[in-house]
Amino acid sequence: MRARFALIALAALGFWALADLTLKAGPSLGGIGQAGGFLRRAWPLDFPPLGEILTQVGRTMAVVLLATLVSVLLGGALAVAATVGRRFTAGASRVALTAARALPDVVLAVIFIRFFGLGALPAVLAMGLHSAGMVGRLYAAAVEQADRGPQEALRAVGAGRIQTFCTAVLPQVAPSFLSIALYRLDINLRISAILGYVGSTGIGTELAMAFGRLDYQRGMAWAVVLFVLCALTEISSGAIRRHGIPARLCKVVAVGGVLAVGWAIVASGVLEVDLAGNWLETLTLFWPPTTAGAELGTALLTTVQVALAATALGALVAVPLGSVAASNVAPNRFVYFVSRAVVLIVRSIPELVLAVLFLLIAGPGPVAATLALAVGASGLLGKLVADSTEQLPPSPALALRSVGASRLQTFFGATFRQGVPDLVSNLLYQLDSNLRAATLLGIVGGGGIGLYLLQAMRTREYAVVTMILLLLFAVVLSLELLATRLVRRIR
Amino acid sequence: MAAESPVVSLRAVTKMFGSARALDEVELEVRRGEVVVLLGRSGAGKSTLLRHVAGLQQATSGGLTVLGTEVSTARERELRRLRRRIGFVFQGFQLVGRLSALENACSGALGRLAGPRLGLATYPRAVRRLAAEQLDRVGLSAQAYQRADTLSGGEQQRVAIARALVQQPQILLADEPVAALDPSSATTVLELLRGIAREEQLTVICSLHQVAPALSFATRVVGLRSGRVFSDQQVSEVDEETLARVYGAAE
Numbered sequence: 001m002r003a004r005f006a007l008i009a010l011a012a013l014g015f016w017a018l019a020d021l022t023l024k025a026g027p028s029l030g031g032i033g034q035a036g037g038f039l040r041r042a043w044p045l046d047f048p049p050l051g052e053i054l055t056q057v058g059r060t061m062a063v064v065l066l067a068t069l070v071s072v073l074l075g076g077a078l079a080v081a082a083t084v085g086r087r088f089t090a091g092a093s094r095v096a097l098t099a100a101r102a103l104p105d106v107v108l109a110v111i112f113i114r115f116f117g118l119g120a121l122p123a124v125l126a127m128g129l130h131s132a133g134m135v136g137r138l139y140a141a142a143v144e145q146a147d148r149g150p151q152e153a154l155r156a157v158g159a160g161r162i163q164t165f166c167t168a169v170l171p172q173v174a175p176s177f178l179s180i181a182l183y184r185l186d187i188n189l190r191i192s193a194i195l196g197y198v199g200s201t202g203i204g205t206e207l208a209m210a211f212g213r214l215d216y217q218r219g220m221a222w223a224v225v226l227f228v229l230c231a232l233t234e235i236s237s238g239a240i241r242r243h244g245i246p247a248r249l250c251k252v253v254a255v256g257g258v259l260a261v262g263w264a265i266v267a268s269g270v271l272e273v274d275l276a277g278n279w280l281e282t283l284t285l286f287w288p289p290t291t292a293g294a295e296l297g298t299a300l301l302t303t304v305q306v307a308l309a310a311t312a313l314g315a316l317v318a319v320p321l322g323s324v325a326a327s328n329v330a331p332n333r334f335v336y337f338v339s340r341a342v343v344l345i346v347r348s349i350p351e352l353v354l355a356v357l358f359l360l361i362a363g364p365g366p367v368a369a370t371l372a373l374a375v376g377a378s379g380l381l382g383k384l385v386a387d388s389t390e391q392l393p394p395s396p397a398l399a400l401r402s403v404g405a406s407r408l409q410t411f412f413g414a415t416f417r418q419g420v421p422d423l424v425s426n427l428l429y430q431l432d433s434n435l436r437a438a439t440l441l442g443i444v445g446g447g448g449i450g451l452y453l454l455q456a457m458r459t460r461e462y463a464v465v466t467m468i469l470l471l472l473f474a475v476v477l478s479l480e481l482l483a484t485r486l487v488r489r490i491r
Numbered sequence: 492m493a494a495e496s497p498v499v500s501l502r503a504v505t506k507m508f509g510s511a512r513a514l515d516e517v518e519l520e521v522r523r524g525e526v527v528v529l530l531g532r533s534g535a536g537k538s539t540l541l542r543h544v545a546g547l548q549q550a551t552s553g554g555l556t557v558l559g560t561e562v563s564t565a566r567e568r569e570l571r572r573l574r575r576r577i578g579f580v581f582q583g584f585q586l587v588g589r590l591s592a593l594e595n596a597c598s599g600a601l602g603r604l605a606g607p608r609l610g611l612a613t614y615p616r617a618v619r620r621l622a623a624e625q626l627d628r629v630g631l632s633a634q635a636y637q638r639a640d641t642l643s644g645g646e647q648q649r650v651a652i653a654r655a656l657v658q659q660p661q662i663l664l665a666d667e668p669v670a671a672l673d674p675s676s677a678t679t680v681l682e683l684l685r686g687i688a689r690e691e692q693l694t695v696i697c698s699l700h701q702v703a704p705a706l707s708f709a710t711r712v713v714g715l716r717s718g719r720v721f722s723d724q725q726v727s728e729v730d731e732e733t734l735a736r737v738y739g740a741a742e
Contacts, residue, residue, distance in 0.1 A: 149585035153651070156545050157658055158575030158602025166607035167598050171589040 003421040003490040010427055014312020017305035018370070025367045038216070038360045045224060046217035048206075053225055060202030060229070062268035063120050063127075064192050068185045069261060070128025075100075075136030076177070082136070083143040084161050097140070101133030102476040106440050106450070107469045109195050110457045114282060120268040123200035127188050135184050142176040143169055175244055182237035189233055193226055193352040194440045198457065201269065203229070204352065208444075211356065223353045231348045285460075289467035294452050296464075300471055302366050303448035306441075307434035309370045311427060314377025314434075319423070321378065322385025328397070329389060329415060331407060343386065346379030355441045369446025373434050381430050388422040389415065421490045428483040435476060497556075498523050498662060498694050499544055504553035506539055506718075513539045515718040516553070521696060526688050528705040529698040530737055531715035537698035540715070541664045544696065545579050546570040558661060575602035578655030580684075582667040584647040588640030592631060592650045595639050596622035599657030618657070625653040629683060645676025652683060663688065665697040669704070681708055702734055 047053070075097070082093035105126045112122030143165075150168035159167070196204015203226050210219035245253050265271065323329050325343055330336035354372035362368040396414040405413060442450015449468060456464035497520040506514040514536050521527055529537045542548040543555060546562050555562040560573045578599075586595045594611045600618040601608065608614055614622075626635050629649035634642060639650060648668060655663060665684065669677035681704050688695045699705045705712060712729050714722035714737035722733045 147588075149581070149583055150587045152547065153579065153581060153585035153654070154598060154601060156547060156574055156577070156579035157599055157654070158571045158573075159598070160571065160601075162607045163601045163604075166609055167590075167601060168587050170609070171587050174589070 003424050006424045006486055006490060007420060007427075010424070010431075011312060011315075014308045014315075016308075018309035018312060021302070021305055021309055021366050021370060025365055042216040042220040042360075044217065045221040046215070047221045047225075048218065056203050056206055056222075057225070057229055058267050059120070059269070060189070060192055060204070062264035063123050063200065063202055063270075064185060064188045065260060065264045066120075066124045066268055066270060067127035067131065067188050067192070068181060069264075070124060071131035071135045071184060071188075072177075072181050074128065075132035075134070076139055078132065078136040079139035079143060080165060082140045084165050093136075094140075097133050097136040098477070098480065099133070099473075100129060101137065102473050102480060103130050103133070104436065104439055104469065104472040104476070105130035105191060106195065106198060106443060107453060107465060107472060109198055109200065110453060110465055111286070111462075111469070113199055113457075114285070114462060115279065116273050118199040119270075119272055120201050121270045121273055123192060123195045124268065124270055126195070127191055131184050131188060135180060138180045139173075139177060142173045142180070146172045178245070179241040182241055186230070186234050186237055189230055190350045190352065191440065193350055194444065197443050198454070207352070207356070216360070219356070223356055226350055227348075227353050230350045234348050285462040286466045288463065289470055290463045291467055292456075292461050292464050294455075294464060296449065296452060296467060296471060299447075299449045299452050300475065303438045303442060303450065304435065304475065306366050306370050306373065306438040306446065306448055307431055310373030310377050310434050310438070311381075311431045313370065313374035314381050314430065315427060317374075317378035318381035318385055322382040323389060323411070323416070325382060325386035326389035328392070328394060329411060339382075340386070343379055343382040346375065347383055349376070349379070351376050351437050351441065352444065355444050355446060359445045364445040364447070366447040369438060369441040369448070372441060372446070373437055376437070377430050377434060380433070381426060384426040384429070385419075385423065388426060389419055392418050392422075424490055425483075425487045428479075428487065432476070432479055432483065435479060439472060495523055497521055498558060499696070500554075500556045501540075501543075502554040502556075504540075504543060504550045504555055506536075506543065506548065507551045512718050514543070514550070517718070517720055519713065519720060519723075521694060523694055524692050526685070526695040526708065526710045527697070528709035528712050529696065529715055530700065530702065530705055530712060530734065531698075531721075532738060533700070535715040536718040537715055538666050539718075541579075541666050541696060541698060544662075545577050545664055546573050547579075571602065575658065576661045578658050578660035578663040580648070580651050580655055580663070580665040580668045582670050584644070584651045584671075586639040586647055586650055586654075588638065590639060591636050592626060592639055592642065592646075592653075593619070593622055593635040595650050596626055596653040596657050599654040602658065622653065622657050625656040626650070628656070628687075629653050643676070644672050645679060648672060648676070648680050649683065652680070652687070656687065660693070662694045662696070665695070667698050667700065670700065677704070684708070 078093045078097050082090050082097065085093060108126035108129060109122050112125050116122050146169050150172070151164050154164040154168045192200065192202060193204035193207070196202055196206070197208045199205070203222055207219055207222040207226065210222060321339055321343065324331070324335050325339035327336055330339070351372060354375050355369060358368040358372040362371060392415060396418060397410050400410045400414050438446065438448060439450045439453075442448040443454050449472065453465065453468050456462070456468065499519070499521040501517050501519045504514050504517045505512065517536070517540065529540065531537050539548065543550055543562070544557055546557070546565070550563055553563070557573060558576055560569055562570070562573070565573065587598070591611065597611065597614045597618050598608075600614065600621070604615070604618070611619065623632065623635060626632050629652055631646060631649055631653070634646060639647060642650065668684065669680050672680060684695070684697070685708050687693065697708070699708075706726060706729060709726050711723070711725050713720060714733065716737055721737055724733065
């Protein structure tokens with residue numbers, strides 16, 4: 001009952017946001033004609049020389065690898081402290097993990113750029129700090145789910161907390177630690193492309209520069225490169241996550257990993273730091289926070305609306321699509337495989353590529369950002385819906401089938417009803433991720449608070465950057481607290 | 492010769508779980524070299540009693556002295572030092588499944604080693620040699636490098652015994668060590684435990700719930716019922732009537 005109410009409330013909010021955004025955008029909405037014109041200007045794609053592509057791919061992957069490494073080290077340390085530590089240490093670590101998750105990566109990047117100059121280091125630190133929160137939380141969950149038996153046995157041997165963790169817990173959770181790190185690597189790759197717009201290095205920067213000089217042929221070529229890179233990374237990390245690393249290759253992989261990190265440190269250029277000026281003086285630029293007359297409240301509302309509307313629109317596609325992509329609902333193997341394939345492909349298109357497409361088709365503004373995020377959301381949400389539907393207990397559906405209900409009657413009478421609490425928690429997760437993405441897309445041209453962030457960076461009004469940081473932190477944190485409460489209540 | 496003080500002594504130990512009385516004023520003294528079998532139905536308090544002796548659980552009230560340490564007032568550091576000298580064999584083996592049998596055996600030495608260990612190579616050579624010897628003793632030298640979760644139940648329990656022996660303990664506690672095993676593995680494991688207890692002059696406290704193996708294994712049989720010591724007899728004096736009442740219907 002509560003779950004259904006939450007679902008209706010989310011839908012109502014989503015469509016209110018959508019109506020409000022389209023109303024404000026008015027008739028300036030581009031439409032099909034503009035889309036045709038854009039395609040003519042972008043065709044044929046103008047790929048840079050292979051050497052150039054490889055250099056940029058290398059730089060991008062190097063930054064992403066280092067950022068993920070930072071998040072694994074930092075998040076891992078906090079997760080261990082949160083699970084193994086005594087009461088105070090554990091509590092403080094949990095707070096740090098939640099705070100890190102709520103830190104908006106792109107705002108961090110802007111701040112770090114002021115300290116370290118343009119380049120790889122700000123991106124590595126910003127993504128690393130932000131993703132440490134997520135990685136750490138998932139790591140802590142994995143530790144908590146580990147079998148307690150061996151831990152008790154080692155306690156009985158007289159081993160200390162750290163010894164017990166290393167011998168009894170770490171071997172158990174190592175596979176899920178690896179899989180979580182790879183999952184985060186996929187996400188960081190997408191984010192790093194957008195960070196290119198604020199002055200990181202790699203494919204995102206090339207893409208931003210090409211579009212900046214209206215060179216759509218080159219820009220779209222880079223977008224294709226980014227899409228292929230994301231798809232390849234996702235396929236290979238997915239394969240490792242599913243099958244693990246064969247024991248006989250472990251040593252090779254370990255050595256390869258160390259070499260890769262060494263290469264990444266050199267190739268990303270994190271060491272080329274430009275320590276601009278006096279840090280104390282720089283710090284005073286950021287304080288006290290101010291809005292400097294900008295209507296940050298309205299902008300923040302727009303960003304929240306984009307996230308809400310995109311989640312609702314995405315759900316419209318994702319719920320039916322994800323349902324038939326669940327093996328216990330799909331009417332036949334063909335529908336199952338096709339819908340799974342659609343979900344997979346949509347999910348592997350990076351948000352930046354979608355945003356660029358929709359911005360060019362629909363013109364800059366929140367509507368384009370909403371559409372881009374909605375497409376992305378239908379992919380991710382579709383997968384979440386499919387996976388959670390497959391986890392539902394089968395007995396109620398079987399009972400309805402046995403009294404002669406049709407497939408459709410069974411779905412609406414049992415399966416869908418059972419799935420509502422899962423759906424609400426998946427929608428909240430999607431909303432959370434859309435809120436971050438909506439901020440990022442603002443920088444690319446999607447309006448909202450991201451636009452003001454870019455302006456503040458260009459006009460060097462760093463006190464405004466601090467204000468935006470605080471506002472976003474507060475919104476993300478309250479959404480997270482609300483979501484945690486809600487999910488606990490409807491279960 | 493003056494009587495040696497007991498290795499384990501429980502004085503009116505009571506343990507409450509909420510309002511349930513898991514141990515009810517238990518009095519028990521165990522001397523060096525005794526092999527005590529605790530008999531009783533499930534829920535009689537056997538596991539709880541063993542966990543208290545190992546310092547894994549704290550009593551609600553009463554006094555408990557183990558190897559000269561007063562457990563009820565000991566700090567965590569003292570408890571760790573005490574646990575080091577007590578081997579514990581669990582019903583569910585409680586091995587680290589993804590590690591080799593040898594590394595599981597080595598982990599028995601963690602209590603006397605400083606700092607964490609990551610991988611077999613990080614244990615001192617002496618520990619590895621000792622662990623290999625103990626695996627040999629339980630008849631598993633051929634499986635030393637096999638992952639623990641690929642071994643059979645009986646083999647896993649023997650690895651767990653090797654781990655306890657690597658501790659070089661003065662007391663060996665075993666909580667239903669054969670309850671999860673098939674009859675033939677159960678016999679092997681119990682014979683192994685009995686042989687080790689004799690060779691090492693170990694004090695053993697072992698809970699079982701079958702009578703026949705208990706009588707061939709123990710020097711003394713303690714019957715527990717509803718958290719109380721119901722009977723306490725040397726194995727030569729055990730009579731069937733008492734045992735039947737240990738398992739009998741509630742009075």
